[in-house]
Amino acid sequence: MPLPKAELHLHIEGSLEPELAFALAARNGVPLPYASTEELRHAYSFRDLQSFLDLYYALTAVLRTEDDFHDLADAYLRRAAAQGVRHAEIFFDPQAHTSRGVPIGTVIEGLGRALDQAEHRHGVTTRLILSFLRDQSAESALATFESARPHLHRVHGVGLDSAEVGHPPAKFREVYRLAAEAGLHRVAHAGEEGPPAYITEALDELGVERVDHGLRCLEDPALVDRLAREQVPLTVCPLSNVRLRCVDTLADHPLRRMIDAGLLVTVNSDDPAYFGGYADDNFAAVREALGLDDETLRTLAANSFTASFLDEETKAARL
Ligand code: HPA
Ligand code: ZN
Secondary structure, three states, rough: OOOHHHHHHHHHHHHOOHHHHHHHHHHOOOOOOOOOHHHHHHHOOOHHHHHHHHHHHHHHHOOOOHHHHHHHHHHHHHHHHOOEEEEEEEOOOOHHHHHHOHHHHHHHHHHHHHHHHHHHHHHHHEEEEEEEOOOOOOOHHHHHHHHHHHHHHHEEEEEEEEEOOOOOOOHHHHHHHHHHHOEEEEEEEOOOOHHHHHHHHHHHHHHOOOOEOOOOHOOHHHHHHHHHHHHHHHHHEEHHHHOOOOOOHHHHOHHHHHHHHHEEEEEEOOOOHHHHHHHHHHHHHHHHHHHOOOHHHHHHHHHHOOOOOOHHHHHHHOO
16 A cells, blocks of 8 residues: 655646547647657657656647646546545646647636545545746746636645746746735745755745755755755655656665755655656655665655645644
8 A cells, every 4th residue: 555645746737648648639639749659658758857848848739628637637636546645736837728829717727627526536635836937937927827816716826847947936036926915825846957046046035835856955055954944845756857867867866865964855756647657656766766664755755744735734634
């Protein structure tokens, strides 16, 4: 039985399996530049974050209707539940869809319908995190946030993702201020490919409560001390880090060093359809490659609830 856990770093578009991509392409009459699911899987060999993002955005073309977004989220939640996930805080990238002419309401209401049913259908509680594409302009993020306002009852927080280097967090100060004003939680990807200074900037300029990835904090001992002292959660994604070549092999992954430094780390899947595994696959991979014992794995699972946006009473019940 997989350990009960929360998944805190999951891009719903990154859970699009080749089989579902082909089914939605057929349903919507969208041509795909691959002859088969096998051929598509062969394209899953990445040099870096950008080479992955190119394919990730290209495949979003099959997502058109509310039902598509519902089916995508429902398929993820079914798989996640089988891997012990009891709570999922799910990113979505509205700009990847609105830029193709899909209304933001179609995206949020489709995902929302699947999330509404998730506790009953799959035993998974959920939260939705609206993520801004950091390689788009600050104005585009602001316009996206304004267009999401009628749907904010379905949204629990905001995040920041896509190509990191050259797009520092401070660019999004204003939209994060508005999000805080609207009572939303704040997280951001930082220190995946970008420098440790982006982690500090995300904390100080955007007021983030959690850092997604955060791997490169290890290059700055003063920052590690701060993250440990303040118990800022880091949502680490081991299989993603290997596939996007942030680390050479799983055996070189700094997860154990991060735990030993007193950091509040969690283990997550990021884009499971592309990186070779869902939540418990990531747990199993680090157990094997880093020789983590059962107590450490239990700590990682407990951390995932501690670091979640569940209310304190619910957290206590799950720990
Ligand atoms: N990093 C940045 N942006 C992303 C990722 C990631 O791993 N996955 C989807 N968007
Ligand atoms: Zn991510």
